[in-house]
Amino acid sequence: MTTPSRSTTPLLELDRVAKAFGSHVAVEDFSLAVAPGEFISFLGPSGCGKTTTLQMIAGFLAPSRGTIRLEGRDLTQVHPSKRGLGIVFQSYALFPHMTAAENVAFGLEMQRVSRSERTERVRAALAMVGLAGYEDRHPRRMSGGQQQRVALARALVIRPSVLLLDEPLSNLDAKLREEMQIELRQIQRNLGTTTILVTHDQGEALSLSDRIVVMSKGRIEQIGTPQDTYERPASAFAAQFLGKTNDFSARIEGASPARIVAGGWSAPAPVGMRGPVTLSVRPERIGFSEEGLPGRVAARIFQGNHWLFQCETECGPAIVVRPNDGLPQPGEGEAVRLAWRPEDMSLRAGAAA
Amino acid sequence: MSAAATTTLPATPAATAPERRASRAPLWLILPALLLFTGIVLVPLAMTVLLSFHDWGQYKGIEPVLVLKNWHEIATDPYYAEMFGRTLRIALITTVATALLGAPEAYILNRMSGRWRGIFLLLILGPLLISVVARTLGWALLFGGANGLANKLLMSLGLIASPLPFLFTETGVVIALVHVMMPFMVLSVWAALQRLNPQVEHAAMSLGAGPLTILRRIVLPQVMPGVLSGAIIVFSLSASAFATPAIIGGRRLKVAATLAYDEFLNTLNWPLGAAVAVLLLLGLILIVVGANALVERRYAEVSP
Ligand SMILES: Nc1ncnc2c1ncn2[C@@H]1O[C@H](COP(=O)(O)OP(=O)(O)O)[C@@H](O)[C@H]1O
Numbered sequence: 001m002t003t004p005s006r007s008t009t010p011l012l013e014l015d016r017v018a019k020a021f022g023s024h025v026a027v028e029d030f031s032l033a034v035a036p037g038e039f040i041s042f043l044g045p046s047g048c049g050k051t052t053t054l055q056m057i058a059g060f061l062a063p064s065r066g067t068i069r070l071e072g073r074d075l076t077q078v079h080p081s082k083r084g085l086g087i088v089f090q091s092y093a094l095f096p097h098m099t100a101a102e103n104v105a106f107g108l109e110m111q112r113v114s115r116s117e118r119t120e121r122v123r124a125a126l127a128m129v130g131l132a133g134y135e136d137r138h139p140r141r142m143s144g145g146q147q148q149r150v151a152l153a154r155a156l157v158i159r160p161s162v163l164l165l166d167e168p169l170s171n172l173d174a175k176l177r178e179e180m181q182i183e184l185r186q187i188q189r190n191l192g193t194t195t196i197l198v199t200h201d202q203g204e205a206l207s208l209s210d211r212i213v214v215m216s217k218g219r220i221e222q223i224g225t226p227q228d229t230y231e232r233p234a235s236a237f238a239a240q241f242l243g244k245t246n247d248f249s250a251r252i253e254g255a256s257p258a259r260i261v262a263g264g265w266s267a268p269a270p271v272g273m274r275g276p277v278t279l280s281v282r283p284e285r286i287g288f289s290e291e292g293l294p295g296r297v298a299a300r301i302f303q304g305n306h307w308l309f310q311c312e313t314e315c316g317p318a319i320v321v322r323p324n325d326g327l328p329q330p331g332e333g334e335a336v337r338l339a340w341r342p343e344d345m346s347l348r349a350g351a352a353a
Numbered sequence: 354m355s356a357a358a359t360t361t362l363p364a365t366p367a368a369t370a371p372e373r374r375a376s377r378a379p380l381w382l383i384l385p386a387l388l389l390f391t392g393i394v395l396v397p398l399a400m401t402v403l404l405s406f407h408d409w410g411q412y413k414g415i416e417p418v419l420v421l422k423n424w425h426e427i428a429t430d431p432y433y434a435e436m437f438g439r440t441l442r443i444a445l446i447t448t449v450a451t452a453l454l455g456a457p458e459a460y461i462l463n464r465m466s467g468r469w470r471g472i473f474l475l476l477i478l479g480p481l482l483i484s485v486v487a488r489t490l491g492w493a494l495l496f497g498g499a500n501g502l503a504n505k506l507l508m509s510l511g512l513i514a515s516p517l518p519f520l521f522t523e524t525g526v527v528i529a530l531v532h533v534m535m536p537f538m539v540l541s542v543w544a545a546l547q548r549l550n551p552q553v554e555h556a557a558m559s560l561g562a563g564p565l566t567i568l569r570r571i572v573l574p575q576v577m578p579g580v581l582s583g584a585i586i587v588f589s590l591s592a593s594a595f596a597t598p599a600i601i602g603g604r605r606l607k608v609a610a611t612l613a614y615d616e617f618l619n620t621l622n623w624p625l626g627a628a629v630a631v632l633l634l635l636g637l638i639l640i641v642v643g644a645n646a647l648v649e650r651r652y653a654e655v656s657p
């Protein structure tokens with residue numbers, strides 16, 4: 001996955017943006033620089049302030065503090081209708097009394113694009129989202145997925161400087177959602193439109209984004225590439241939210257060379273840390289081996305292409321995921337030893353909760 | 354005639370097979386309601402229709418024979434054409450006026466913040482709690498003669514030089530009817546506004562539309578079915594209104610409802626009164642059903 005170089009001047013900049021509703025702080029100290037062509041995801045649980053942030057960028061909400069800049073220009077006093085952003089709403093918000101083509105054409109009419117060019121661009125936009133031939137359908141006569149595509153075409157046809165998507169796929173069923181994810185990514189790549197996607201689905205954020213902004217309670221927990229945030233979560237929250245993880249209480253023992261010890265498992269410790277630490281490993285990075293953290297398989301669950309083991313260890317419960325590669329696997333009640341490579345774990349100061 | 358309220362239900366999508374079976378099962382459950390409806394609506398209605406074909410004479414009273422005398426009289430005497438024309442005209446002007454005033458009223462109301470909205474909603478709907486007779490008598494007092502408050506106000510504002518006749522005129526009847534009917538229009542438009550997705554306006558805004566464009570191209574078309582169903586209710590209620598035309602119009606300015614009343618209770622010519630009432634009902638059913646079909650076809654895509 002390529003990360004656009006950070007040296008390019010940012011297209012969109014949020015500088016210590018905050019939003020309070022009365023005494024309730026919905027977003028706090030939000031700073032982010034989005035490079036041209038980048039695909040950014042805001043990822044976090046419901047109510048963490050994703051939509052609020054997006055609405056401030058769109059201009060439907062005024063920030064309580066901080067500034068938002070687009071191409072270096074302060075957006076604060078710019079009306080939403082003059083920002084030139086493309087927005088896809090969670091409810092799609094199509095114009096119910098207009099056909100698909102009329103919906104898509106609306107933005108172009110507002111820009112006073114000539115009729116012939118309008119017709120051509122509407123046709124191309126609908127074809128791009130796979131809706132050629134649906135020009136004269138009304139939204140009510142379309143499926144959720146098709147309405148979603150019309151909304152996307154309507155937002156993209158005006159060639160927005162930034163495309164804002166608020167949980168656009170959350171109303172679709174799982175299979176359609178996966179198809180739309182792939183399509184969305186392809187369209188975004190082809191057009192090179194800078195995109196911000198709001199989602200609470202970690203899989204969606206991981207598979208689509210160049211960078212993920214992990215949010216919790218109105219604050220940024222971490223900004224990084226999908227791999228970064230998954231493999232080196234900056235906080236317990238980020239680790240828990242981006243897929244399952246195992247937290248073990250461990251200690252840094254001895255000095256030069258210090259070792260990190262979790263029960264029967266140990267490895268050389270990184271410099272600069274001491275005392276109790278929390279050691280975090282993803283379930284699929286743990287293997288069963290001759291030596292390591294001793295434990296016992298409490299439950300073994302078959303899940304088709306992989307096995308899920310729930311183990312009891314002396315450092316607490318652990319989940320282990322092994323691919324179903326046809327080799328024999330430990331059974332329930334069997335004593336095992338868990339091991340992982342030092343580079344597969346992340347460490348945080350303080351004991352596990 | 355309040356049946357109009359139920360005729361504007363949006364068409365439901367075709368039921369799937371299991372749903373249809375389920376909806377057939379409890380048919381007998383509506384039997385009591387059906388019996389009641391037959392007893393208190395259909396039977397009297399049939400009797401009224403029958404009555405309209407009976408003969409009547411000053412001294413012989415009602416004769417239960419089948420003649421076309423009453424219908425012939427209505428069809429040929431220009432007095433009835435004028436009276437039905439007036440009834441339709443009053444209903445139509447009232448409907449247009451409530452739509453023009455009520456739709457913006459509902460829109461502004463919908464935009465108000467919570468507390469003010471409550472107060473103004475009460476102001477608009479409050480009259481529904483007062484008898485139509487009381488409200489209309491209020492207008493009669495305001496209109497009353499050259500010394501009526503309405504005329505005094507208009508003259509002191511310099512809008513008119515000499516007092517306008519309001520009592521016993523169509524203008525007066527329309528003004529009072531508009532006031533009486535306004536809540537129905539506001540409620541109907543209000544319901545349509547409630548169904549609007551607020552994000553749709555945001556979507557239009559993000560595509561570059563200004564507030565007037567949003568109002569004209571996005572909000573109005575979606576609210577139109579509400580305006581039209583409100584119009585159907587107001588029209589049928591105004592065309593069959595009795596109290597307001599009776600009080601403001603008096604004995605000089607007859608409409609269908611007051612004429613039927615007079616035939617029944619003053620002249621005691623029940624058959625002629627029945628013919629007038631039946632004609633009014635038929636005319637209203639035709640207009641309402643026709644308008645409703647038009648609305649449903651035109652706005653099938655919008656109605657949720
Ligand atoms: N208009 C509003 N008035 C008051 N509180 C609001 C408003 N909009 C959002 N909030 C609050 O702000 C927080 C963040 O909301 P939101 O941005 O919608 O979360 P998300 O999109 O991440 O689910 C929530 O606690 C929500 O209750």
Ligand SMILES: [Mg+2]
Pocket residue numbers: 047050051052
């Ligand atoms: Mg949200």
